[in-house]
Every structure is written in structure tokens, then in C-alpha cells.
Amino acid sequence: MSICLCCGPALLGRRGLLAAAVAAAALPSGVRAAPVSAGPAEGTLLDDLVAANRILYDQGVVDGFGHVSVRHDKDPNRYLLARSMAPVLVTRDDIMEYDLDSVPVDPRGRTSYLERFIHGELYKVRPDVIAIVHSHSPAVIPFADTKVALRPMNHMSSFLGTGAPVFDIRDAGGPATDMLIRNPSLGHALAEAMGDHPVMLMRGHGSVAAAQSLHHVVYRAVYTEVNARMEAEALRLGPVTFLSPEEAAAASKTVDTLVERPWAMWKQHAMGKS
Numbered sequence: 146m147s148i149c150l151c152c153g154p155a156l157l158g159r160r161g162l163l164a165a166a167v168a169a170a171a172l173p174s175g176v177r178a179a180p181v182s183a184g185p186a187e188g189t190l191l192d193d194l195v196a197a198n199r200i201l202y203d204q205g206v207v208d209g210f211g212h213v214s215v216r217h218d219k220d221p222n223r224y225l226l227a228r229s230m231a232p233v234l235v236t237r238d239d240i241m242e243y244d245l246d247s248v249p250v251d252p253r254g255r256t257s258y259l260e261r262f263i264h265g266e267l268y269k270v271r272p273d274v275i276a277i278v279h280s281h282s283p284a285v286i287p288f289a290d291t292k293v294a295l296r297p298m299n300h301m302s303s304f305l306g307t308g309a310p311v312f313d314i315r316d317a318g319g320p321a322t323d324m325l326i327r328n329p330s331l332g333h334a335l336a337e338a339m340g341d342h343p344v345m346l347m348r349g350h351g352s353v354a355a356a357q358s359l360h361h362v363v364y365r366a367v368y369t370e371v372n373a374r375m376e377a378e379a380l381r382l383g384p385v386t387f388l389s390p391e392e393a394a395a396a397s398k399t400v401d402t403l404v405e406r407p408w409a410m411w412k413q414h415a416m417g418k419s
């Protein structure tokens with residue numbers, strides 16, 4: 146089913162909100178109604194989400210941990226995310242629907258990722274974001290844990306712009322958290338700290354990438370890791386000349402039009418292994 150990206154989801158979202166209000170009115174005070182489903186997501190979107198999980202593993206962005214989500218195509222107030230499991234093993238049946246408070250619509254005994262609040266809270270404050278990756282990709286973490294900024298080494302990583310900001314969980318959660326974004330308030334703090342950046346690093350943890358589509362966010366997550374490896378290598382050689390902010394802005398526009406090429410290659414490679 147094709148649907149207008151501007152008004153269709155909003156209309157369906159209002160219908161869902163009305164249904165939720167009716168359901169909540171029938172409950173005792175203080176008992177929250179389960180979120181209402183936006184209905185079945187488009188099959189191609191589910192297939193893309195499965196492929197995104199496997200590509201991210203295949204490209205070394207996620208391992209047994211990390212996750213990728215996408216907004217529901219029929220309601221911008223819902224998102225789709227696998228149940229708590231290793232990304233490379235995700236199938237269509239593992240995809241769950243959440244509201245933006247990260248409450249599952251129909252858990253059926255399935256466990257949710259502890260850090261799903263990264264997704265819900267970021268979708269709340271970033272209407273431009275359609276898909277999100279959270280990972281602990283290893284080459285990125287040195288830049289989260291030091292004062293060395295992750296900046297674009299070449300045009301392929303130009304989306305990094307003037308450099309990825311770093312979220313320090315101590316600013317929101319105090320000095321002794323377990324480092325996980327395990328509740329809505331930490332998720333909200335992270336989303337606020339990210340501002341309108343496409344990528345943010347998380348001290349002592351990993352990173353978040355956001356984009357206008359699943360294909361774009363997978364691209365950004367992969368090339369954030371690639372850029373981190375290149376930058377660490379360049380820093381060993383000597384002073385680095387990064388892309389200027391103007392070069393990064395211009396290159397980013399071009400690269401945004403080219404993400405289908407690597408997506409097709411990554412998908413064939415990753416899905417060929419299943």
C-alpha cells in the first residue's frame with residue numbers, strides 16, 4: 146500500500162490516538178492501556194529491517210549487541226525494532242512494534258532491548274529521523290572516550306560534518322550508572338544532547354546514528370566505523386587535514402543520493418549467508 150509520507154501517517158496516527166483514548170477510558174485510573182497497533186507494516190519495510198540487522202553484523206558494526214529501528218510506515222508515533230536478540234539472527238517474526246514511550250504494542254512474551262529508549266526518545270524530538278542504529282562498534286569508542294573528535298576523513302563520511310558530539314551519561318544519570326540508556330529520562334537526555342547531528346558518540350559505550358531512511362542510517366553506521374579506523378591511522382602519521390565544514394556539507398548532499406549502491410551490495414552479501 147502506498148501512503149503519503151506527509152499527511153497519511155499523521156491521519157492514521159490520530160486515528161490510533163483516538164482508539165487509545167477510548168481504550169484508556171475503560172480502565173481503572175492509574176492503569177495504562179497497551180498502545181494501539183498502527184496495523185501491519187509494509188512487507189518491504191520489514192524485509193529491509195531484517196536486512197539492515199544482518200548487514201550491520203556483516204559489516205562489523207554490531208556483534209551480539211546493538212540494534213536498528215525504523216518508524217512504522219503507517220504511523221510516525223510507532224516504531225519497529227527486533228525483540229532482544231543478536232541482530233544477525235533477526236527474522237520478520239522477531240520484529241516488534243513500539244509506541245514512542247517504547248512500550249511494546251503486543252509483546253506476546255517476547256523480551257525487549259533494555260536500551261530501546263534510545264529509539265523512542267530520539268523519534269520524539271527528531272521528526273526528520275526515520276531510522277536509528279545503536280552500536281558499540283569498536284573503532285568508534287576511542288573517540289568517545291578521549292578528547293579527540295571524530296571528524297570526516299573523506300567524502301564518504303562527510304555526514305560527520307564538523308564532528309560527532311559525545312554524550313556523557315554522567316551528565317544525566319550521575320556518577321555510577323551501568324552506562325545503559327535503560328529508561329525514558331536517559332533516552333530523552335541523549336536525544337537532547339544529539340541535537341540535529343546525524344551521529345553521536347556515547348562515552349564508555351558506543352554510538353547512535355540517525356537518518357531519513359533505513360538505507361541511509363545503515364550507510365552512516367558503517368561509514369562511522371570506517372572513518373574511525375581511518376582517523377586513528379592518520380593520527381599516527383601526523384596532523385590531519387579533515388574535510389572543511391563547507392566541503393562536508395557539499396559532499397554529504399551528493400553522498401546522500403548514492404546510498405543505494407552499497408546497500409544493494411551489502412544486502413546481497415549479508416543475506417547470501419543466511
Ligand SMILES: [Zn+2]
Nearest residue numbers: 260279350351
Ligand atoms: Zn548499548
